[in-house]
Amino acid sequence: MKGIKLAYNFLRIGILNEFQYRANLYIQILQTFIALATGLIGLQLVFSQTTDLAGWSQPELLAVLGVFTIMGGIIGAAIQPNMERLMGEIREGTLDYALTKPADAQLLISVREFRLWQTVDVLTGFIILIIALNQMQWAVNLWAVFGFFSALLMGAMMIYCFWLIITSIAFWVIRVEEIANLFEGLYAAGRWPIGIYPNWLRYSLTFLVPVAFAISVPSEALTGRLTLETWLGALALTVFLFTVARIIWSFGLKNYSGASA
Template identity: 45%
Template sequence: MRALRLIALHLRVVAMYEMQYRMNFFLQLFQSALATGTGLVVLALVYAQVDELRGWSRPELLVVLGVFTIIGGVLESVVKPNLVRFMEEVADGRLDFVLAKPVDAQLLISIRAVRFWQAVDVLVGAVVLGVGASRLTPRPGALAVLGFAAGLLFAVVILYSFLLILATSAFWFVRVDSFVETFDGVFQAGRWPIGIYPGWLRTGLTVVVPVGFAVTVPAELLTDRSGWVTLAAEAALAAALAGLARLCWRLGLRRYGGASA
């Protein structure tokens, strides 16, 4: 409850600030449209040649693209800006002020920096998802939609925890700049259902960097490819990663020395 209130307040401050720069909204809209447009063109090219891709029809892949865009939007607008700021603060010592506040510090570092307009990706993704879902046959049932929503939530938890674990390495190595870019590269693989990749890559995208898993599972739930077992597995992975992230966070805090004397 308290956490929600803090999140809402921080969002309000960020929103008030970003509203001053509405040009960014149009730039972001353009950028999102361009990225999604490219994705749609690639899909059109693929389906001009074949009717299905390893069992995935065109509307089904639209669902995957929608999920990919939504999750990408959440990562870009909330998760990554916060973690980048956190890592900068470890390096220059400003994390001191976060630690001096009577609020859970992990919560605080995860909600302060929001790239507001980047959230446009979430809207664009939702539209693509909606179009894809409306063309699915048979129509997904209420349970599938519910499972999908839960799957999407777990996916965000998985990726947030995964990235937080990487970011806490800043406590030990201070300057860790490149992982965000490396992750971006791998994340692009999530555009396609992991089923289309060869076995070793599929394992990598599930276990090592759970990107493929995070994006594909919600889409599978909506298109009736997986059921409750997969959802339970995803929930378990989300819980395990969140726990591990918490552990890394605590160990890291013990290491934290603050910059300067």
């Protein structure tokens, strides 16, 4: 419970910090708007040629775009800023203060930053999702709601673990920003349901960079495609990735030498 209290306190500081930079809110709104417009134009182009894409109808794909936007907001608000800060601190050897605190170091480095204005994306994503569900004439269904939220949570967790693994590599290889940049490119592939990609790409997006699980599984839940097997698979992969991330992080910490003075 101390962990939750700690996370809350950091969240509070993060939000206080963000209020110092109100201009960022307007920039963020503009960015969200541009990303949304690009996404919608893409969908329009596809559906001017065909009525379904690998079995997904237009409103269903709009739902995928919604989930993609929500997840992007979560990553931008809570995951990416923490990992970027960690990467810099490992490189410069300034992780010291985080490690001299009587709290779990992994928890500490994962909650220190919070970009409030990025949650504009989360909000926008939910609006898109509601519009899409409305077009699909969606009826509330307990399994779908549970599946959606749990899959969203597991997806965020998997992407967090993926980032932490990549970042921990910085303990051995000093420059990992390039690998991290690669993630952004791969994440963009999540805009479309994973089923439309060729097998090799589908597998790498699923297991190497868990974008498929993070975006496709919640979308499947909402469109009645989610099976119990997939859900259990997602759960297993989350636990597995978390364990791996924790192990690599701990080994990395042992390797941390910190730049002198």
